Amino acid sequence: MPVARPELSDSRVIAHVDMDCFYVQDSSSLKVRSDVRRQVSRFKGMKRNDPILANWSYCESVVEQRKQQSLRGQPTAVVQYNSWQGGGLIAVSYEARKFGVKRSMRGDEAKQVCPEIHLVQVPVARGKADLNTYRNAGSEVVSILSRRGRCERASIDEVYLDLTIAAEAMLADNPPECLETISEEVVKSHVLGLEEVGSDARENVRHWFTRSDASRRDKLLACGAFIVAELRLQVLEETEFTCSAGIAHNKMLAKLASGMNKPAQQTVVPFSSISKLLRTLPIKKMKQLGGKLGTSLQIDLGVNTVGDLLQFSEEKLQEYYGVNTG
DNA sequence: CATGGGGGACCA
DNA sequence: TGGTCCCC
Numbered sequence A: 001m002p003v004a005r006p007e008l009s010d011s012r013v014i015a016h017v018d019m020d021c022f023y024v025q026d027s028s029s030l031k032v033r034s035d036v037r038r039q040v041s042r043f044k045g046m047k048r049n050d051p052i053l054a055n056w057s058y059c060e061s062v063v064e065q066r067k068q069q070s071l072r073g074q075p076t077a078v079v080q081y082n083s084w085q086g087g088g089l090i091a092v093s094y095e096a097r098k099f100g101v102k103r104s105m106r107g108d109e110a111k112q113v114c115p116e117i118h119l120v121q122v123p124v125a126r127g128k129a130d131l132n133t134y135r136n137a138g139s140e141v142v143s144i145l146s147r148r149g150r151c152e153r154a155s156i157d158e159v160y161l162d163l164t165i166a167a168e169a170m171l172a173d174n175p176p177e178c179l180e181t182i183s184e185e186v187v188k189s190h191v192l193g194l195e196e197v198g199s200d201a202r203e204n205v206r207h208w209f210t211r212s213d214a215s216r217r218d219k220l221l222a223c224g225a226f227i228v229a230e231l232r233l234q235v236l237e238e239t240e241f242t243c244s245a246g247i248a249h250n251k252m253l254a255k256l257a258s259g260m261n262k263p264a265q266q267t268v269v270p271f272s273s274i275s276k277l278l279r280t281l282p283i284k285k286m287k288q289l290g291g292k293l294g295t296s297l298q299i300d301l302g303v304n305t306v307g308d309l310l311q312f313s314e315e316k317l318q319e320y321y322g323v324n325t326g
Numbered sequence B: 001c002a003t004g005g006g007g008g009a010c011c012a
Numbered sequence C: 001t002g003g004t005c006c007c008c
Helices: A033-044 A052-056 A063-067 A094-098 A107-113 A132-145 A164-173 A201-210 A216-239 A251-258 A271-279 A292-301 A314-321
Strands: A014-019 A076-080 A088-092 A118-121 A150-155 A158-162 A243-248 A266-268
Touching: A014 A132, A014 A216, A014 A251, A063 A076, A063 A132, A076 A094, A076 A107, A088 A094, A088 A107, A107 A118, A132 A150, A132 A158, A132 A216, A158 A251, A164 A216, A201 A216, A216 A243, A216 A266, A216 A271, A243 A251, A251 A266, A251 A271, A292 A314
Parallel strands: A076 A118, A243 A266
Antiparallel strands: A014 A158, A014 A243, A076 A088, A150 A158
Protein backbone atom coordinates (compact mmCIF):
# COMPACT_ATOMS: atom_id res chain seq x y z
CA MET A 1 0.00 0.00 0.00
CA PRO A 2 1.46 3.35 -1.02
CA VAL A 3 1.86 5.69 1.91
CA ALA A 4 2.20 9.37 1.12
CA ARG A 5 4.74 11.39 3.04
CA PRO A 6 2.52 13.70 5.07
CA GLU A 7 4.75 16.73 5.15
CA LEU A 8 4.99 16.76 1.39
CA SER A 9 1.50 15.80 0.32
CA ASP A 10 -0.81 17.16 3.02
CA SER A 11 -0.03 20.81 2.46
CA ARG A 12 -0.03 20.97 -1.29
CA VAL A 13 -1.90 23.92 -2.73
CA ILE A 14 -4.18 22.68 -5.48
CA ALA A 15 -6.63 24.73 -7.48
CA HIS A 16 -9.42 23.53 -9.71
CA VAL A 17 -10.47 26.08 -12.30
CA ASP A 18 -13.80 25.67 -14.02
CA MET A 19 -14.88 27.95 -16.85
CA ASP A 20 -18.36 29.41 -16.41
CA CYS A 21 -20.80 28.03 -18.99
CA PHE A 22 -17.89 27.92 -21.32
CA TYR A 23 -19.26 27.20 -24.79
CA VAL A 24 -21.61 30.14 -24.60
CA GLN A 25 -18.82 32.50 -23.61
CA ASP A 26 -16.95 32.37 -26.93
CA SER A 27 -19.69 33.73 -29.17
CA SER A 28 -19.80 37.33 -28.14
CA SER A 29 -16.33 38.68 -28.74
CA LEU A 30 -16.09 42.29 -27.74
CA LYS A 31 -16.00 44.53 -30.77
CA VAL A 32 -13.66 47.10 -29.33
CA ARG A 33 -10.65 46.28 -27.24
CA SER A 34 -11.11 49.36 -25.06
CA ASP A 35 -14.51 48.02 -24.10
CA VAL A 36 -12.73 45.06 -22.56
CA ARG A 37 -10.42 47.29 -20.59
CA ARG A 38 -13.30 49.33 -19.25
CA GLN A 39 -15.29 46.27 -18.34
CA VAL A 40 -12.33 44.63 -16.68
CA SER A 41 -11.46 47.65 -14.59
CA ARG A 42 -15.05 47.82 -13.46
CA PHE A 43 -14.98 44.10 -12.73
CA LYS A 44 -11.98 44.52 -10.44
CA GLY A 45 -13.71 46.91 -8.09
CA MET A 46 -17.12 45.40 -8.40
CA LYS A 47 -19.33 43.97 -5.73
CA ARG A 48 -20.21 40.33 -6.13
CA ASN A 49 -23.83 41.04 -6.97
CA ASP A 50 -23.18 43.99 -9.23
CA PRO A 51 -25.72 43.79 -12.04
CA ILE A 52 -23.05 44.22 -14.68
CA LEU A 53 -21.86 40.74 -13.87
CA ALA A 54 -25.15 39.52 -15.21
CA ASN A 55 -24.16 40.93 -18.57
CA TRP A 56 -20.67 39.72 -18.42
CA SER A 57 -20.15 36.25 -17.29
CA TYR A 58 -23.26 34.44 -16.28
CA CYS A 59 -23.26 32.28 -19.24
CA GLU A 60 -21.68 28.01 -20.25
CA SER A 61 -22.34 29.55 -23.55
CA VAL A 62 -19.53 32.02 -23.24
CA VAL A 63 -17.15 30.97 -25.97
CA GLU A 64 -19.89 31.82 -28.42
CA GLN A 65 -20.57 35.16 -26.76
CA ARG A 66 -16.98 36.18 -27.27
CA LYS A 67 -17.38 35.75 -31.01
CA GLN A 68 -20.64 37.60 -31.11
CA GLN A 69 -20.68 40.43 -28.63
CA SER A 70 -24.37 41.10 -29.18
CA LEU A 71 -25.10 37.87 -27.32
CA ARG A 72 -23.66 39.19 -24.06
CA GLY A 73 -26.33 39.37 -21.43
CA GLN A 74 -28.81 37.59 -23.68
CA PRO A 75 -30.41 34.24 -23.02
CA THR A 76 -28.18 32.03 -25.13
CA ALA A 77 -27.64 28.34 -25.63
CA VAL A 78 -25.27 26.27 -27.72
CA VAL A 79 -26.90 23.53 -29.74
CA GLN A 80 -25.58 20.55 -31.62
CA TYR A 81 -27.50 18.94 -34.47
CA ASN A 82 -30.57 21.03 -35.14
CA SER A 83 -32.39 18.65 -37.48
CA TRP A 84 -34.28 16.69 -34.82
CA GLN A 85 -36.49 18.84 -32.62
CA GLY A 86 -34.09 21.74 -32.85
CA GLY A 87 -30.98 19.88 -31.73
CA GLY A 88 -29.63 19.13 -28.26
CA LEU A 89 -28.50 21.88 -25.90
CA ILE A 90 -24.98 21.37 -24.59
CA ALA A 91 -24.55 24.74 -22.84
CA VAL A 92 -27.05 27.24 -21.45
CA SER A 93 -26.31 30.82 -20.39
CA TYR A 94 -27.35 31.92 -16.92
CA GLU A 95 -29.85 34.35 -18.42
CA ALA A 96 -31.51 31.44 -20.21
CA ARG A 97 -31.45 29.32 -17.06
CA LYS A 98 -33.68 31.90 -15.41
CA PHE A 99 -36.35 30.96 -17.91
CA GLY A 100 -36.03 27.32 -16.98
CA VAL A 101 -33.96 26.35 -19.98
CA LYS A 102 -31.92 23.25 -19.15
CA ARG A 103 -29.06 21.39 -20.72
CA SER A 104 -30.29 18.34 -22.60
CA MET A 105 -33.47 20.10 -23.62
CA ARG A 106 -34.08 20.14 -27.33
CA GLY A 107 -33.86 23.45 -29.19
CA ASP A 108 -37.62 23.44 -29.82
CA GLU A 109 -38.33 22.91 -26.16
CA ALA A 110 -36.03 25.78 -25.19
CA LYS A 111 -37.85 28.08 -27.63
CA GLN A 112 -41.15 27.25 -25.96
CA VAL A 113 -39.86 28.09 -22.49
CA CYS A 114 -37.87 31.11 -23.66
CA PRO A 115 -38.99 32.41 -27.08
CA GLU A 116 -36.28 35.08 -27.24
CA ILE A 117 -33.41 32.63 -26.69
CA HIS A 118 -30.46 32.78 -29.09
CA LEU A 119 -29.46 29.35 -30.27
CA VAL A 120 -25.90 29.00 -31.57
CA GLN A 121 -24.79 26.01 -33.61
CA VAL A 122 -21.80 23.88 -32.75
CA PRO A 123 -19.59 23.66 -35.85
CA VAL A 124 -19.86 20.42 -37.76
CA ALA A 125 -17.00 18.51 -39.35
CA ARG A 126 -17.45 15.19 -41.16
CA GLY A 127 -21.04 15.11 -40.04
CA LYS A 128 -20.08 15.28 -36.37
CA ALA A 129 -20.21 18.05 -33.82
CA ASP A 130 -16.75 19.59 -33.71
CA LEU A 131 -15.73 21.03 -30.34
CA ASN A 132 -12.27 22.14 -31.43
CA THR A 133 -13.05 25.84 -31.18
CA TYR A 134 -13.90 25.37 -27.51
CA ARG A 135 -10.88 23.15 -26.97
CA ASN A 136 -8.69 25.89 -28.43
CA ALA A 137 -10.33 28.54 -26.28
CA GLY A 138 -9.54 26.30 -23.31
CA SER A 139 -5.90 26.24 -24.38
CA GLU A 140 -5.77 30.02 -24.20
CA VAL A 141 -6.79 29.75 -20.57
CA VAL A 142 -4.35 26.94 -19.79
CA SER A 143 -1.46 28.95 -21.20
CA ILE A 144 -2.26 31.73 -18.74
CA LEU A 145 -2.76 29.43 -15.75
CA SER A 146 0.54 27.70 -16.52
CA ARG A 147 2.43 30.85 -15.58
CA ARG A 148 2.12 30.05 -11.89
CA GLY A 149 2.23 26.26 -11.72
CA ARG A 150 1.81 22.96 -13.45
CA CYS A 151 -1.52 22.43 -15.15
CA GLU A 152 -3.51 19.29 -15.69
CA ARG A 153 -6.34 19.59 -18.14
CA ALA A 154 -9.29 17.65 -16.78
CA SER A 155 -11.66 18.42 -19.65
CA ILE A 156 -12.36 21.05 -22.26
CA ASP A 157 -13.26 23.59 -19.60
CA GLU A 158 -11.59 22.37 -16.40
CA VAL A 159 -8.01 22.58 -15.19
CA TYR A 160 -6.20 21.45 -12.06
CA LEU A 161 -3.29 23.62 -10.99
CA ASP A 162 -0.52 22.75 -8.55
CA LEU A 163 0.40 26.03 -6.88
CA THR A 164 2.44 24.57 -4.02
CA ILE A 165 5.76 26.00 -5.15
CA ALA A 166 4.34 29.41 -5.97
CA ALA A 167 2.45 29.59 -2.68
CA GLU A 168 5.53 28.63 -0.68
CA ALA A 169 7.54 31.26 -2.49
CA MET A 170 4.95 33.90 -1.78
CA LEU A 171 4.74 32.90 1.86
CA ALA A 172 8.51 33.17 2.13
CA ASP A 173 8.94 36.67 0.79
CA ASN A 174 5.50 38.25 0.66
CA PRO A 175 3.15 36.71 3.23
CA PRO A 176 -0.48 37.93 3.21
CA GLU A 177 -0.31 39.38 6.71
CA CYS A 178 2.28 41.86 5.50
CA LEU A 179 0.29 43.13 2.52
CA GLU A 180 -1.02 46.62 2.98
CA THR A 181 -3.79 46.24 0.42
CA ILE A 182 -5.77 43.22 -0.64
CA SER A 183 -7.47 43.04 -3.99
CA GLU A 184 -11.24 43.00 -4.17
CA GLU A 185 -11.15 39.65 -5.89
CA VAL A 186 -9.37 38.08 -2.93
CA VAL A 187 -11.71 39.61 -0.36
CA LYS A 188 -14.61 38.16 -2.34
CA SER A 189 -13.29 34.64 -1.82
CA HIS A 190 -15.51 32.21 0.03
CA VAL A 191 -13.76 30.48 2.89
CA LEU A 192 -15.48 27.33 4.10
CA GLY A 193 -16.15 27.33 7.81
CA LEU A 194 -16.15 31.12 7.92
CA GLU A 195 -19.58 31.80 6.46
CA GLU A 196 -21.67 31.72 9.60
CA VAL A 197 -19.34 33.78 11.78
CA GLY A 198 -20.29 37.42 12.23
CA SER A 199 -22.19 39.70 9.90
CA ASP A 200 -19.67 41.38 7.62
CA ALA A 201 -18.53 38.54 5.39
CA ARG A 202 -15.88 40.52 3.53
CA GLU A 203 -14.25 41.81 6.71
CA ASN A 204 -14.16 38.24 8.01
CA VAL A 205 -12.51 37.06 4.84
CA ARG A 206 -10.03 39.91 4.96
CA HIS A 207 -9.21 38.98 8.52
CA TRP A 208 -8.83 35.29 7.66
CA PHE A 209 -6.36 36.12 4.91
CA THR A 210 -4.25 38.47 6.98
CA ARG A 211 -4.25 37.01 10.47
CA SER A 212 -0.77 36.34 11.71
CA ASP A 213 -1.54 33.41 14.02
CA ALA A 214 -2.69 31.16 11.18
CA SER A 215 -1.29 27.68 10.71
CA ARG A 216 1.27 27.24 7.99
CA ARG A 217 -1.14 25.27 5.83
CA ASP A 218 -3.81 27.96 6.15
CA LYS A 219 -1.28 30.55 5.11
CA LEU A 220 -0.31 28.44 2.12
CA LEU A 221 -3.94 28.19 1.06
CA ALA A 222 -4.32 31.93 1.52
CA CYS A 223 -1.34 32.50 -0.76
CA GLY A 224 -2.86 30.06 -3.23
CA ALA A 225 -6.11 32.00 -3.19
CA PHE A 226 -4.21 35.22 -3.88
CA ILE A 227 -2.50 33.67 -6.84
CA VAL A 228 -5.71 32.20 -8.20
CA ALA A 229 -7.47 35.55 -7.89
CA GLU A 230 -4.68 37.16 -9.90
CA LEU A 231 -4.81 34.42 -12.49
CA ARG A 232 -8.56 34.70 -12.88
CA LEU A 233 -8.25 38.42 -13.51
CA GLN A 234 -5.54 37.78 -16.09
CA VAL A 235 -7.75 35.21 -17.76
CA LEU A 236 -10.57 37.75 -17.90
CA GLU A 237 -8.33 40.49 -19.28
CA GLU A 238 -6.64 38.35 -21.88
CA THR A 239 -9.41 36.01 -22.99
CA GLU A 240 -12.63 37.74 -21.89
CA PHE A 241 -13.70 34.57 -20.10
CA THR A 242 -14.73 34.27 -16.49
CA CYS A 243 -14.15 31.19 -14.42
CA SER A 244 -14.74 29.84 -10.95
CA ALA A 245 -12.14 28.12 -8.80
CA GLY A 246 -11.63 25.99 -5.72
CA ILE A 247 -8.44 26.11 -3.64
CA ALA A 248 -7.63 23.20 -1.32
CA HIS A 249 -4.99 20.68 -0.30
CA ASN A 250 -5.95 18.09 -2.88
CA LYS A 251 -7.72 17.69 -6.21
CA MET A 252 -10.88 16.14 -4.87
CA LEU A 253 -11.54 19.00 -2.47
CA ALA A 254 -10.52 21.66 -4.99
CA LYS A 255 -12.95 20.23 -7.52
CA LEU A 256 -15.70 20.08 -4.94
CA ALA A 257 -15.07 23.69 -3.95
CA SER A 258 -14.96 25.14 -7.45
CA GLY A 259 -18.60 24.21 -7.95
CA MET A 260 -19.83 25.67 -4.70
CA ASN A 261 -19.93 29.31 -5.73
CA LYS A 262 -20.46 30.08 -9.39
CA PRO A 263 -20.04 31.93 -11.57
CA ALA A 264 -16.93 34.11 -11.38
CA GLN A 265 -16.13 33.27 -7.76
CA GLN A 266 -13.62 31.22 -5.82
CA THR A 267 -13.85 29.05 -2.73
CA VAL A 268 -11.15 28.02 -0.26
CA VAL A 269 -11.26 24.80 1.79
CA PRO A 270 -9.13 25.22 4.94
CA PHE A 271 -7.92 22.01 6.53
CA SER A 272 -10.03 22.67 9.62
CA SER A 273 -13.25 22.68 7.59
CA ILE A 274 -12.74 19.36 5.84
CA SER A 275 -14.23 16.91 8.33
CA LYS A 276 -17.39 18.94 8.81
CA LEU A 277 -17.74 19.37 5.08
CA LEU A 278 -17.38 15.69 4.30
CA ARG A 279 -19.39 14.32 7.18
CA THR A 280 -22.69 15.28 5.60
CA LEU A 281 -21.63 15.32 1.96
CA PRO A 282 -23.77 12.94 -0.13
CA ILE A 283 -21.51 10.28 -1.52
CA LYS A 284 -22.87 10.83 -5.02
CA LYS A 285 -21.38 14.32 -5.13
CA MET A 286 -17.88 12.94 -5.03
CA LYS A 287 -16.08 12.59 -8.30
CA GLN A 288 -16.02 8.93 -9.38
CA LEU A 289 -18.94 8.05 -7.12
CA GLY A 290 -21.70 9.60 -9.19
CA GLY A 291 -22.48 6.37 -11.03
CA LYS A 292 -22.91 2.70 -10.30
CA LEU A 293 -20.25 2.48 -7.61
CA GLY A 294 -21.92 5.25 -5.65
CA THR A 295 -25.28 3.54 -6.04
CA SER A 296 -23.80 0.28 -4.83
CA LEU A 297 -22.39 2.03 -1.76
CA GLN A 298 -25.84 3.35 -0.97
CA ILE A 299 -27.81 0.20 -1.64
CA ASP A 300 -25.37 -2.55 -0.64
CA LEU A 301 -23.57 -0.85 2.26
CA GLY A 302 -26.10 1.77 3.35
CA VAL A 303 -23.50 4.50 2.87
CA ASN A 304 -25.08 7.84 2.04
CA THR A 305 -22.49 10.38 3.15
CA VAL A 306 -18.73 10.47 3.16
CA GLY A 307 -19.01 10.36 6.93
CA ASP A 308 -20.84 7.03 6.68
CA LEU A 309 -18.05 5.72 4.50
CA LEU A 310 -15.48 6.41 7.22
CA GLN A 311 -17.04 3.63 9.32
CA PHE A 312 -15.67 1.12 6.83
CA SER A 313 -12.03 0.19 6.94
CA GLU A 314 -10.03 0.09 3.75
CA GLU A 315 -9.79 -3.70 4.12
CA LYS A 316 -13.54 -4.03 4.41
CA LEU A 317 -14.11 -1.95 1.29
CA GLN A 318 -11.53 -4.02 -0.55
CA GLU A 319 -13.47 -7.16 0.31
CA TYR A 320 -16.49 -5.72 -1.46
CA TYR A 321 -14.91 -3.96 -4.39
CA GLY A 322 -11.46 -5.41 -4.92
CA VAL A 323 -8.10 -4.12 -3.84
CA ASN A 324 -7.88 -1.12 -6.11
CA THR A 325 -11.45 0.08 -6.20
CA GLY A 326 -11.75 -0.48 -2.46
C1' DC B 1 -32.55 6.20 -32.37
C1' DA B 2 -33.54 10.57 -29.45
C1' DT B 3 -28.44 13.57 -24.87
C1' DG B 4 -24.08 12.84 -28.46
C1' DG B 5 -20.07 11.54 -28.41
C1' DG B 6 -15.50 11.66 -26.87
C1' DG B 7 -11.77 11.14 -23.61
C1' DG B 8 -9.47 9.33 -19.57
C1' DA B 9 -8.82 5.69 -16.09
C1' DC B 10 -8.85 1.16 -14.88
C1' DC B 11 -9.19 -3.81 -15.62
C1' DA B 12 -8.86 -8.52 -17.43
C1' DT C 1 -6.12 -4.48 -26.58
C1' DG C 2 -11.02 -4.13 -25.91
C1' DG C 3 -14.61 -3.48 -22.37
C1' DT C 4 -16.61 -0.84 -18.77
C1' DC C 5 -17.24 3.05 -15.99
C1' DC C 6 -17.41 7.90 -15.23
C1' DC C 7 -17.58 12.60 -16.50
C1' DC C 8 -18.23 16.67 -19.31
